[in-house]
Amino acid sequence: MNSATEMLAATSQPMRHRAFDVWSIREDFPILKRQVHGKPLVYLDNAATSQKPQVVIDTLQRYYAEENANIHRGAYYLSEKATQAYEDARVKVQHFLHAPSEREIIFTRNVSEAINLVVHSYGRKFLKAGDEIIISAMEHHSNIVPWQILCEEKGTLLRVVPINDAGEFLLDEFEKLLNPRTKLVAVTHVSNALGTILPVRQVIDMAHHRHIPVLIDGAQAVPHFQVDVQELDCEFYGFSGHKLYGPTGIGILYGKAELLEAMPPYQGGGDMIRSVTFEKTIYAPIPSKFEAGTPHIEGGIGLGAAIDYLDGIGMEMINAYEQELLAYAMKAVGAIPGVRIFGTAREKAGVISFSLEGVHPHDIATILDQEGIAIRTGHHCAQPVMERFGVPAMARASLAFYNTREEIDALVAGISKVKEVFG
């Protein structure tokens, strides 16, 4: 990542996109107009799920009103239309990740399923007892538990790269964990609990130096900045559509073709076969091999619409704006007496996790909710992170490019109200 100043400079250069105007962008998201408990909604739980622009909502509506048919089978107009729209969405995702081929883009339910696919297909075939898998101390449970399931089944071992007090990934500790038994590295790109951007470029280089494949959980990265899987050179990259302003129930696994081709299917069913007899089934080529059954068609098409929408704004613009807003929020929230911020990595994206002295995060969230402010509290599906910082829970405000400084001010005022209630 560039520094914030470099990114701000970048926004002043001539762009192919319109200038970034948060107030006109907010018009694209109908839910942002609503009130909660009589107050304007201040939605600061974007790391959990993002709100949807009208164009995504319209796309889903239009699909069912005008194009609905099952894909990859009907020799009739509607089925061809639906198939075309679904496959177009795959190409949009390919371009969005800068993947070499649309054959390397597999539709899943979410990033959890993307990781499970790699665990069950790649892991079961290529990993054996005694092999080591390296993750980081700030993984979401979805990049911990699937590997633990494999470890129980196969006798593989999980190794964990520690983090420092700022919530930064320790590359030298990672280096120490690498050994001839290391057979896979699976780390998050951005921490959902701390916002830390991991040095995945170096992680991948160091792993590749020893011929170890790398999986990146990009769920918290793709909504915030441009990701280029060819530049990263990772073997696998996954993300969830609903965090990227698309529908729920649709996710992506990118995988290098030669690996995907060598991997067995994840699930069996319709659409993933070339021919079936009771004696032998020949699987379809990738990506169909990994997409058993009728997929989440409108989800894929809706995700394509979300990507088009983001392309229209530009991820550089989004990143520059969010970095500026994050810096403002970190300063404003951090300045409140009694507030402790968790996650102060030099490179971070859209997350402000905090505690308030003498007040449990759950009470903070209830009081903020009365002010129309939505934040997350709890362990954020990252209990090891809570343990690392010695707290049972954290309050977390997470940003999107439709959030404003005024909303951060509302958050700060809301936290003052919390202190008022607790005297």
Added chain:
Amino acid sequence: MSDLRELYQELIIDHSKRPRNFRALEAADCKSEGYNPLCGDKVTVFLELEHDRVKNVSFQGSGCAISTASASVMTESVKGKTVAEAEALFDVFHNLVTGKPPATDKTPELGKLAVFSGVSEFPARVKCATLAWHTLHAALQGKRETVSTE
């Protein structure tokens, strides 16, 4: 703000900041652990029984204001009660925080527990208010495994 004051009544704030009977009980006959994975709240309830009566009760743990205050007021409320009376009180309390009408027949007096009536307006907080009670119930039943609100 009025709803908030309904929830965070002074007595609740007071008990959350200065919980009563907040200690381990050396002479405990049974204890039980409760856990709310949603907010990470943990509570351990210690019980000393004499015949069929709660001679002493205490708790330890960490949690939000509602769960801490609820545990604290609970210990005050059930001390000296018979097991059956304590269980009956849980029923009444449960109805109170979930906004169900109290049973019409002879129900135990709520006393201080009445301050938790505001919880019924906050469905997300019902589990906070009942965690200690579920844990007490488990302790009374002699269960020793962790009770989860999920």
